[in-house]
Amino acid sequence: MELYQKTIHEINDLLDKKEVTVTEVTQAVVNRINAVEKNTDAYLSLQTEEALEAAQGLDTELSGRTQRTPLEGIPYGLKDNMCTRGILTTCASKMLYNFNPPYNAEVYDRLSEAGGILLGKTNMDEFAMGSSTENSAYKKTRNPWDLNKVPGGSSGGSAVAVAADTAFYTLGSDTGGSIRQPASFCGVVGMKPTYGLVSRYGLVAFASSLDQIGPFTKDVEDCALVLNAIVGHDAKDSTSLNLEKIDYTNNLKQGVKGLKIGVAKEFFGEGLQPEVRKSLEEAIAIYKTLGAEIVDVSFQHLDYALSAYYMISSAEASSNLARYDGIRYGFRAEEYSDLVDLYKKTRSQGFGDEVKRRIMLGTYALSSGYYDAYYKKAMQVRTIIKADFDQVFGGCDVLLTPTAPTTAFGIGEKTSNPLEMYLTDIYTVPVNIAGIPGISIPCGLDNSGMPIGMQLLGPILSEETLLKAAWAFEQESGLTNLKASLGTEV
Amino acid sequence: MSLTREDVTYVANLARLEFSEDEVTALADQLGAVLDYAETLSGLDTSHIKATEHVLAVQNVFREDEIKSCLTNEEALANAPESEAGCFKVPRVME
Numbered sequence: 001m002e003l004y005q006k007t008i009h010e011i012n013d014l015l016d017k018k019e020v021t022v023t024e025v026t027q028a029v030v031n032r033i034n035a036v037e038k039n040t041d042a043y044l045s046l047q048t049e050e051a052l053e054a055a056q057g058l059d060t061e062l063s064g065r066t067q068r069t070p071l072e073g074i075p076y077g078l079k080d081n082m083c084t085r086g087i088l089t090t091c092a093s094k095m096l097y098n099f100n101p102p103y104n105a106e107v108y109d110r111l112s113e114a115g116g117i118l119l120g121k122t123n124m125d126e127f128a129m130g131s132s133t134e135n136s137a138y139k140k141t142r143n144p145w146d147l148n149k150v151p152g153g154s155s156g157g158s159a160v161a162v163a164a165d166t167a168f169y170t171l172g173s174d175t176g177g178s179i180r181q182p183a184s185f186c187g188v189v190g191m192k193p194t195y196g197l198v199s200r201y202g203l204v205a206f207a208s209s210l211d212q213i214g215p216f217t218k219d220v221e222d223c224a225l226v227l228n229a230i231v232g233h234d235a236k237d238s239t240s241l242n243l244e245k246i247d248y249t250n251n252l253k254q255g256v257k258g259l260k261i262g263v264a265k266e267f268f269g270e271g272l273q274p275e276v277r278k279s280l281e282e283a284i285a286i287y288k289t290l291g292a293e294i295v296d297v298s299f300q301h302l303d304y305a306l307s308a309y310y311m312i313s314s315a316e317a318s319s320n321l322a323r324y325d326g327i328r329y330g331f332r333a334e335e336y337s338d339l340v341d342l343y344k345k346t347r348s349q350g351f352g353d354e355v356k357r358r359i360m361l362g363t364y365a366l367s368s369g370y371y372d373a374y375y376k377k378a379m380q381v382r383t384i385i386k387a388d389f390d391q392v393f394g395g396c397d398v399l400l401t402p403t404a405p406t407t408a409f410g411i412g413e414k415t416s417n418p419l420e421m422y423l424t425d426i427y428t429v430p431v432n433i434a435g436i437p438g439i440s441i442p443c444g445l446d447n448s449g450m451p452i453g454m455q456l457l458g459p460i461l462s463e464e465t466l467l468k469a470a471w472a473f474e475q476e477s478g479l480t481n482l483k484a485s486l487g488t489e490v
Numbered sequence: 491m492s493l494t495r496e497d498v499t500y501v502a503n504l505a506r507l508e509f510s511e512d513e514v515t516a517l518a519d520q521l522g523a524v525l526d527y528a529e530t531l532s533g534l535d536t537s538h539i540k541a542t543e544h545v546l547a548v549q550n551v552f553r554e555d556e557i558k559s560c561l562t563n564e565e566a567l568a569n570a571p572e573s574e575a576g577c578f579k580v581p582r583v584m585e
Contacts (some may be wrong), residue, residue: 055564103566209544238551239544239557307528318505325506327578329569339581344504356507360498361521363505377531379541384534419523435545460546 003028004165007481008074008222011168015062015073015277022062022073024131026055026117029075033119033166036486039147041139042160042167044080045088046120051075054117070225074371077167079158081128082213083202084108087118092136093126093202095350104346105202106234107171107213114229119167122157126352127321128178128206129398130154135354135414142411143186144484145450149408152182158184162216163484169226170216170486175206176309177404180440181212183401184453187442187482189217189470190296194461195228195435196241199234207316208239210309210432218481220471222443224248227463243461251464256472257291259465262396266302267427273406279444279452281401286476287400292469297392297399302430309429310422311365311378316360317355324350357418382433389434393459398469400415401427403440403453429457437463441470451482492522 003025014020030048037043058073081091083101090096125135133141133156141156143149144164151160155172159182162170172179174192183190191214198213215226233242268277284294326332326346333345365374404424414421431438436459443454458466474480492515498514563576
């Protein structure tokens, strides 16, 4: 196995034994980027020279000491909606084509303190609105398992960088599935932590009550390592939880004997690809052999989650995106007649079609006469969905579901029908509405060789249990650190 | 329920967006379809349900009123399309 194909914990072993240097590790992944990035287009901008310089500096420093921390010297990528001072942060939008943030996102500061080496900023759907990364204003990211298919979205670039071994790990953001769905489509591990567990300071806001940052990794152990580095209270984010820090690797390998795993028929409904269903059934069988107890659970109101999600997220987006007016930063239209015309021309030229659709939908849902019917209603449905999850987790420890109804679809296949695109999020959005954590891990391949993802969900702050359940499955199934076809051909 | 072209134009003005005739037609169809889908919500009786704005019961997050460093004027203006005398510059709003 090539150096760039290894997991973080495998690289850690090599670095700790001084069998490789940080420079060798970084050079290996930079070479990999040079070889395959032209096929995958995972990144919007690259910092490979700076990364190699940082690696050399770190090697000098590490030669003088015996201890290093788990992410020290590990090259990674950040979704381009996380602010990086001195490095463009575009949100894949023309609106922020020249935005050079004057401050850093908290997660970037934390990873820098942990000794992480930033390789670049990854592609995404514009302002994180989309399920295929096709809404980027700059480029189409391709699925390394089949370059004619989408990587999922909105964190498609972050998923592809890990799947194509052009980063050891990446961060994404998940508002309605934007980490878990692309992780599923690309055959990697992706986690959305509990709302409030990871600081959103410096994450460009889409829907503030739903957004959460989380990791993409090659296996579950790596997910725990990255989570350790990014979790923690931040006074700069008023929704950040102030909890005692835990080490997510502590209970990782304890197995699932006696763990109650819930299966709800509502997550296996119409539109589920038969191979996805079959793969999930096999996963259930594996859990049984591992000693977990499988229990039937059911939801009363899951059908309402997607509608509520699109109302809440679009309403919050329309408010959050009001700040893009061409005055303080970003794009400004060249010709306008007065101030209001400047706003309108700037926003109409700077935003892409999907972003405008969401702003329109959200503005409508918040407008006089419709507020009660759409926005308030959606917030009430949110209470009901939360109660549904509470009731379900009264009967099981974790819930096992498909991550998405299908495997990755073709580029261009769903772009003309927004509603059809929204339906791909049907199994992921209820999680954000309830604020609970979820992880997607690979559980098989479909008939055309595309990865299938399964989702494990748990109550608020159950990350440790989710990681333990995910790790046990990964070990037993052998579906760990999967290599896309691109990985063997190039 | 469907959305009229007038609805689209009205909401566009609220959102400070403008659209071509063709775009207005397309948006009326696309947003209408999403709103039709969202109509399922009206079938659910929520009259006695409290709205949840935030999933966590975190309230009144206070901090000490301390003097701390913040962005300099230059840093704050560095990304502005136009600035003058330490201020963001906008087109004239009063005659």
